[in-house]
Amino acid sequence: MSTTVVITGASAGIGRATARRYGRRGANVVLVARGEGGLRAAADEVTALGGRPFVRPADMADPAQAEGVAADAEREFGPIDVWINCAFASVFAPFDEITADEYRRVTEVTYLGFVNGTRAALARMLPRDRGTIVQVGSALGERSIPLQSAYCGAKHAVNGFSSSLRTELLHRGSRVHLTIAQMPAVNTPQFDWVRSRLGWHPMPVPPIYQPEVAARGVVYAADHPHRKQYYIGGSTAATIWANRLFPALLDRYLARTGYDAQQTDRVPPTGDDNLFTPADRAPADDHGAHGAFDDEAHAHSWQEALLRHPGTTALGAGAATLAAVAGVRRLTRSAA
Template sequence: MRVRDAVVVITGASSGIGRATALAFADKGAGVVLAARREEALAEVAGECAQRGAQALVVPTDVTDPVAVEALGRRAMERFGRIDVWVNNAAVTVFGPFEETPLQDIRRVLDVNVMGYVHGARTALPYLREQGQGVLVNVSSIVGVVSQPYTHAYVMAKFAIRALSASLRQELRLTGPRGVHVCAVLPATIDTPLFQHGANYTGRKAIAMPPVYPPERVARSIVNLVRSPRREVIVGPAGRSIVMQSKLTPGLMERVLARQVDKAHLSRDEPAPASSGNLFAPAPGAGSVDGGWGGRRRTARRRLVTAALLTTAAVVGARRWRR
């Protein structure tokens, strides 16, 4: 599909991957419809898109509300007359031991990260079907393939997003039209404000687990999926290595990632008070693309650590396979 002049709806467009994706599409000459809870931040993104010569429509939206998501689709149609691409991206998270994480927080993460995607897909697909073409992009994660501790709700949601995407692809294959595509994006750790904004009940500050990739890398992958749709695309070499190794030695990778999360995803030096983060109310301010985690020297050092862990896992797995 041609990206220039396409109409793209993006949820979670106020920061992180969603914001980077909006700017990437604006750079390519697409019109963007920006959805998130923070109107102030969306206005900033719209201004940045306008500076790039793109048309931008701001529609403050809570994706847990199906009526609001339906209204988002109508506003896009009223303004542009069609929807070519819908990017389900809005997400929240909670860190905490399973038995100490409030049930309402777990429920909220699933409501945003799963039902928000359901609401988006149910709104977008009728428009795409009627047009006979279009792309629905669901942003999942490598933790939708390989789980990790202390983010149970987030992990469940990311697995569910992959399952939803696959099921929708099967249904479209049976009922058509063939010009409508459903793609899942599986990023590794991305430099976004998600970690600062997440709810936290671990007593330890959540930090981006290395290696950390820029949000623009995910945005480019999403733009490329519009040009050439694929079932799933993993963003980040470390993510591809982890997914591949998990297929060869799943039990070993569970143990490796458990240790890695405990050592590198939760700080041992910086405590954090219990907080529900941005689960029930959006973070204040104008938002940003990145979360400040991506210094080159630090990222390079962390990549070496991750590579060493993966190499160890591969060697141990190979020895066990030979036995």
């Protein structure tokens, strides 16, 4: 019997790459996003790979639309086995240059969109006492950086909300599982369509990974949801551990380097951003999974590979700790 998976933010980036992996498994894949172009192209890919797609446009910031997604998914394919929350929005700018409406919109999509999706999924999973929810998180949910205060705040909120809900599920003895896949910097199209007030084209903070690395981590987390969270990419593990050990040092380092590290030497994008309306409104406006940084992005991660081999978990944790210590030594020299 085919697995039924709902993926929000499925039109591009990590969500798109994850949809492809489930397509290869022959899964029933419910593709959710606002834009028509990316969703239609994603559906064609899922079909070509052997899966069964169902396109369901929705804005996850609206709880009624999230509920409609879940209801339609189960009418189309039956019970939802896996729900993956991946939709987000952001603004690249100093805090005092982000308007109240912009801040609210980022929070509604990137945080409340996860709350709405989780609520809709749980309404169906709890009575059956089975199912898995995967939150696509970020290293920035534990270690904030400049110029992304709205996004970092929302990802921190996802962590807090998910931890609280997990304890409630444990209290109930529920067999519904909730886990988080914490992501590194990923080469997605968001840097071409994000709302930005930077002087140059925004970019992810290196090291950068391809969406396929992230998607492998998401699917692994869905297959093994008993852990609270998974760190995808060596930089995620190193960043989070370094922040736990030396947060003040990282503050000073990021204050010095964080602005330049998030900008290229290219002119900023000139097209429409996707904060309030999708960037792929027309069927031909497909942006795919990859962004503009293929030349810099890594297609593989030693840490993510170790993650998928349980016998090497301790080795991976030790390597991440050593990477964190080495990173802190570099930061110490830079911040001195």
